[in-house]
Amino acid sequence: MKLKELKNRLNEKEKGCDFSLHRVSRFIQPSILLFLSKGPSYGYELIEKLKDLGFHEESIDIGAVYRTLRKLEKEGFVKSLWKTSGARRKRVYQITPHGKTLLRAWVKRIKERKLALESFIDFYQGGKL
Amino acid sequence: MKLKELKNRLNEKEKGCDFSLHRVSRFIQPSILLFLSKGPSYGYELIEKLKDLGFHEESIDIGAVYRTLRKLEKEGFVKSLWKTSGARRKRVYQITPHGKTLLRAWVKRIKERKLALESFIDFYQGGKL
DNA sequence: AGACATATATGATTAAAACATATTATTAAA
């Protein structure tokens, strides 16, 4: 219950401050594909990995992670199997060849976006376009 | 009419291709603030400047630019005046101190985001988190 | 006259994000 309260407190702050900026949600799909390209994983673990990528806990929408996984599967970019052998049952996902192609497209765009952000910062700091 | 057809054609393609990725729209607000921090400007000119920032014509939603301007004004980040002296009337915008503060916040977040994109790319290319 | 560029704006639909909550099982600690 402590965490949820903290989360709510943080959200209030952001509402008071009028600008919301990019949320992490948009980054969930490519991140999941990236992680799965390194090996099979499952929802809960992927959330942990997102934190490693530098997203703080409060900015990750857990529900969005699971929804994204199901959507990716529906579209053939990943596939899943229930794993019931361990202590807990978990739905383990694997990336498909189709998914790898999608990831490559993401990487291309992310590189472009990185350049755009760089030129934004340069321009802010007095550079020219 | 030619441009509109081209635009529609491109949109069809993106629909067929299932992933939509980040749209430019989210970048409109900070870009406008950035441009206005360099001096007064108006909608149509800001759209031209967006193209200079590296966005291709088809990905800019003209309507969104004007809507963003009105919203920014409503919230006190910019202010506008009709300029009727030239050949055409135009609504010229200026950034406010409040707007400059918002821009600084954007820059901070954009720097963070840039780092996130870099670590994404590194990791894709075999790096560690 | 007709096409194209300049200039601003809004209406409607669709998609996504944000927020909240539900459920079940397991382990740790009071």
Added chain:
DNA sequence: TTTAATAATATGTTTTAATCATATATGTCT
């Protein structure tokens, strides 16, 4: 030993944003 916390997956609702389309007016060029 029952409470609290963590592991694990999932969905319902509401709010916000994006997409697409269209309206309008004036000026310039051929």
